[in-house]
Amino acid sequence: MIFNSSLFLLYFLPFFLIIYYLLDRKFKNWFLLFAGIIFYAWGAPKFVFFVMGSVLVDFVLVRQMSLKTGSARRLFFWSSVLMNLGLLLYFKYMNFFVDQFQVMMSLFGSKPAEWTRIALPVGISFITFQKLAYTLDVYKKQQPVFAKLQDFALFIFMFPQMLSGPIVRPGQISGQITDRKSQENIDYRLTGFIRFMIGLAKKVLIADVLGTTVNEIFALGPNELSGGIAWIGAIAYTFQIYFDFSGYSDMAIGLARMLGFRLPENFNFPYVSQSITEFWRRWHITLSMWFRDYIFLPLAYATSRKLPRERYLGLRADKVIYLVATTVTFLLCGFWHGAAWTFIVWGAYMGFFLIIDRIFLLKYLKKAGRIPAIAVTFLVITVGWVIFRSDTLAGAWFYIQRMFAFRGAENMVWLNPKFWTMLAIAMIFSFSGVWKKAETRLEKFYFNPGNPTIIIFSVIALLLFILSEATITSSGFSPFIYFRF
Secondary structure (H helix, E strand, O other), X not given: OOOOOHHHHHHHHHHHHHHHHHOOHHHXXXXXXXXXXXXXXXXXXXXXXXXXXXXHHHHHXXXXXXXXXXXXXHHHHHHHHHHHHHHHHHHHHHHHHHHHHHHHHHOOOOOOOOOOOOOOOOOHHHHHXXXXXXXXXXXXXXXXXXXXXXXHHHHHHOOOXXXXXXXXXXXXXXXXXXXXXXXXXXXXXXXXXXXXXXXXXXXHHHHHHHHHHHHHHHOOOOOOOOHHHHHHHHXXXXXXHHHHHHHHHHHHHHHHHHOOOOOOOOOOOHHHOOOHHHHHHHOOHHHHHHHHHHHHHHHHHHHHOOOOOOEEOOEEHHHHHHHHHHHHHHHHHHHHHOOOHHHHHHHHHXXXXXXXXXXXXXXXXHHHOHHHHHHHHHHHHHHHHHHHHOOOHHHHHHHHHHHHHOOOOOOOOOOOHHHHHHHHHHHHHHHHHHOOHHHHHHHXXXXXXXXXXXXXXXXXXXXXXXXXXXXXXXXXOOOOHHHHO
């Protein structure tokens, strides 16, 4: 079940909200947990018991870890970490590892062995990262254990964000799970409704329209793809993935807000970034913070302990530490996105620009001025998304070559007025963050709108819902891009 389906919008969500609002407060968490399990089971019935079982095991392991000291504490810690990483590696990456092994063995004349491909449980990456965050925070004594299995299960199974984030840390939501009385009011519900409908419109009215043309362009062959069309496809995908994923995040944040929860923000005008360093502070913020806190900083600290000298190969030790930690972090970040070489190369590509930012590029971008810096950064991001979008490295290389070769070809894709209109709207909203007050006003609107504003935008949100549902009914729905991960 996904947010942009008629089943969810017309049946599951209204039915759920009516019961949730009528229930006594002491039963709401139980009902929300039950709804989350049903929501997950609807799309992945074979895996719901697997996720429930892993939640139970993790709850016991982390609880025991919190009661132990010394080697016993470390034993329970590593048991939890290795269980979660092991399950993620098996379900998400085993097919990739087997495929690479088969390729390697074929070089020695060996025939491919029989292999039953493993299905990927939906949302496993996000679920695993939340569970790991809980284990690590409790181990470091930054977070107390959940007192009840019900509370920990709700932390994982809260359906607004369990499939594609935002990635929530236990400390950000544990207090709200046990007590959110002050947030269960009409203002939270209305602002949540508005945010949800804005996200739905982002996905259905913008991202899906762009995606139809993007799919056609990326499917063109060598004799059909011109340089101009290649650029249009790359730019359109750049906005498609942003409005698709930020649309999901808006829907998750809005829906949670309707239930009295406040989830962390996940996007902040990423395409007005003046460097790749800034981009990763604005794009998929909760994932960036996860990798920073649990991969980058521990790696940087561990590396710093092994570098006694002040300079290495002409670079200061602090830059070498940054280079090592960034390289490993973004290779893992790329691999987290998917079991394919394109994602690994995309991670390396992003890591490379973060490194040269630190070494010299940031000072030149600063001298160039705000608009040139945004333009250069946007170009780098767009090329990176081509690698991310491509099925193979050869396909990515071919596409990028066509972008910069400016070779002509007969136009095989009809770029209709609807496509151009949605692309223009996407660009306007994406770059409105150049206006410095946009961030402040957007935050004020989302979290503290005045009475006239909230009424006006509630009406607009209702109109967006009607338009979006009409579009879904007439043309069907498409999955969110990040459901693949």
